[in-house]
Amino acid sequence: MAIERDAKINRLFLDWSVGAVYLNSYLKKRGISDQLLSQYKKSKWVKSIGTGAVARYNDDVSLISGVSTLQIQAEMPIHFGDKTALSLLGRSHYLELGVQKAILFGQKNKKLPAWFRNYSWETEWEYHTTDFLPHDTGLTEIKVDNFTIKISSAARAIMECLYLATDKQDLVECYQIMESLNNLRPDSVQELLEQCSSVKVKRLFMYMADKAGHSWVKYLNLNKIDLGSGKRSIVKNGAYVKKYMITVPRELEENNESDI
Structure with a gap:
């Protein structure tokens, strides 16, 4: 025995x-x-x-290893997203995993198991459940230390940033990130925009991509993207953008006329 x-x-x-x-x-x-x-x-x-x-017994475990376990062994629809994913992809200097709070996304109504919630991970984290994008669209695999994990692609990650944005400072930071995303794949962006259910996210994404002057924008088929109808006030006392019918922080649109 x-x-x-x-x-x-x-x-x-x-x-x-x-x-x-x-x-x-x-x-x-x-x-x-x-x-x-x-x-x-x-x-x-x-x-x-x-x-x-x-x-x-003698191992230290990381948040990365915990998420890998949820993805592979528990087959949970969870991934690193938002600025955390951009940092892991090397596309953003705004957040370094291990220093700032890590952002996790999961499918709506999917709860994390108690062992994961209660463990004292070395990194602070927060978990958002939403179906504004399909849980399996726009993800990519990377290797971190000994673990292969799924995280948001750059295109999905900036959409998640916009989804969570709550004030003008968040939106200014989102635009600073968007400016660096000059090599997104139009087909990937198209798929995400077509499947995104948030009008706020789609309008902000297109506004910022236009403003940044990215060449990949001209390859998008806007006729297949539902941008909704009517004006949307994203922030109070902002500047109105006629093309996308949204009110954005004046810091982003200082030279535009406002007709709110």
Whole structure:
């Protein structure tokens, strides 16, 4: 019995990446019973990081590894988005993962498991659930440390920034980011804009892309993008943009006439 137990832990550890989190349910599928896992904990081979999740005893686990576990083992529709994704893609100097709060997006009404919510991750994070974009559209895979994770592409990430924007400072920062996105793929942008359900996001995205003068804008088919109808006041006491019927921070539109 001891030989079989040791053989299983040896096989498991051969595949266990440093810092990886494993779900009890996932290990059970690989032949590690709850009883055997309990013995591994007593022997200090593994440690619990919350109900239903474990790591190797001496390993430090990161938010990246936790999200990887949710994506791969739990098959949850969750990903790094917004400025966090842009930072991970190397496209934004506004936020560095590990210094600022990481932004996670999930499908509407999808709750995170208790072990993830309650663990003291090294990085602060916040979680947003929404269906303003399909959960599987506009994602890309990258490798961070030992883990392959899905994050928002640059096009989806700036749309998420616009979705979460609440005041003029946020929108000015969004525009500063948009200015750097001069090589987005028009087909990817087109797909996202067609599937986006937020009129606010679509109008702001097109306004900022136009204002930044990006060459990829001319390849978009606006006839297939529903920009809604009527005026939208994005901020109070802002400047009105006739083309997209939105009120934006005056800092972005100082030279335009306002006819609000």
